[in-house]
Amino acid sequence: MKIGVIGAGVIGTGVAHRFAQYGYDVSVVDIDPGKEKVMRRNIKNSIMGYNLVNGGEKKVDYKEVLEKISFSTELESLGECEYVIENVTEKIEIKKEVYLKLDSICNENCIFLVNTSCIPITKIAGYTSRKEKVIGAHFMNPVPMKNACEVIRGCYTSEETIKSVSDFLGSAGIKPIIVNDMSGFVSNRVSHVFMNEAAMVVQDGVASPEDVDAIFKECFGHKMGPLETADLIGIDTVVYSLDVLYEYYHDPKYRAAPIMKKMVDAGQLGRKSGKGFYNY
Ligand SMILES: NC(=O)c1ccc[n+]([C@@H]2O[C@H](COP(=O)([O-])OP(=O)(O)OC[C@H]3O[C@@H](n4cnc5c(N)ncnc54)[C@H](O)[C@@H]3O)[C@@H](O)[C@H]2O)c1
Structure with missing residues (x-):
């Protein structure tokens, strides 16, 4: 299955790494073309560090993981994705611009997972025409090591979306902890x-x-x-x-x-x- 990851910074890199390691084809988008090299280097180093500590049968092939990840600076590359996980800078005006555009690019069934530290999910959902398919997914850093995620139900998030996202996260070994929407949620x-x-x-x-x-x-x-x-x-x-x-x-x-x-x-x-x- 093809998924999208927007933002290849600290947390987006971890998200791309985790889902690629669990077999997903991950399309990463960042406005900064220089982020591709840094992301690939950080994923390689992270896997090599993991292999050093764990080794044996648990060893991960970093080349296999990196091959599952493609990179673009254009949101248009996400048109075929079933889930898009957005991890751009924690500024409402930056996220708003991304969602206004993303909504017209992705097919109507695509679910948007908002990875934000504090911005209310209901506010983000309002920038789209699919409020019921917008959900918060506050991943924990470092994502490849953390097996739980704070999932936030916005005012309009449907039960179907919650179920779908819970299954999606579960398929990558991540347990969803579902909470209601209000700035900062529980953790932050x-x-x-x-x-x-x-x-x-x-x-x-x-x-x-x-x-x-x-x-x-x-x-x-x-x-x-x-x-x-x-x-x-x-x-x-x-x-x-x-x-x-x-x-x-x-x-x-x-x-x-x-x-x-x-x-x-x-x-x-x-x-x-x-x-x-x-x-x-
Ligand atoms: N750092 C964490 O531990 C952490 C944990 C959970 C959630 N978050 C949230 O995830 C989001 C990203 O945080 P981060 O720490 O990775 O930040 P970061 O600054 O490391 O990375 C943000 C990335 O977004 C890219 N970007 C900015 N505008 C963009 C646009 N219009 N289109 C595409 N890419 C764009 C930047 O080039 C950068 O690579 C924030 O909302 C943050 O609150 C961060």
Whole structure:
């Protein structure tokens, strides 16, 4: 089956990798032609890392995975897809432009999975003529390693769409956890508050990023600290997501920490740029 993935950034790369590894033909679209090389390199490195740790019978052939993935800068290449997973930048005006165009390109049965950190699914659905076929799928990073996904039911998402998407995710080993629509859903409405506050703690000189994260890992038993998580997600995406939450709830608890805004201005975006709260 052919599926579409729009956006070959941090999360789109993981989504393309996961579904290609589970045998889907994946058509990736990104406006930046330079993203193809980076995406292919990151997928290859990710599989080689996995093989090093797991090896044996579980070994994955990175060439086979990469062969299942094609790349284009044109949304028109997605005309035949049964599902399209959109992963473009967390800015409503960018997503809006994509959906207005996508709606006229894809056949009427195609289901749109919106991968967003915080933007309400009902709002996105309103940019299409298929509101009942638009659903949120908030994938977890790194997608090839995470076997659950927060699935968001918009105001108009049909039960048929929920069933179809649950089966689709299940076919790639991903368990859907279905929640209702409201900015940030469950995971980011909660997690962005503690990532933001952790950044404020560093900004106020209370502790270093290492010590903040050590408290979460060694005292609370978390696998990753909040600042390592922010670096993994991308500091720009965290700030854009906080802006969306702030705009939606008008609650000052979502005001993005100035230290992270400054990091975005400086291009210190976390793992993807080589520097964030940590150096990579
Ligand atoms: N990073 C994460 O851990 C994570 C997790 C779940 C969901 N998300 C969500 O996924 C989306 C993407 O996040 P990301 O971290 O991958 O961001 P990113 O900045 O790494 O990648 C975004 C990609 O979208 C591309 N793009 C921008 N405009 C486009 C357009 N009009 N058409 C096609 N491609 C376009 C960019 O060139 C870029 O490659 C956001 O909505 C984010 O909130 C991110």
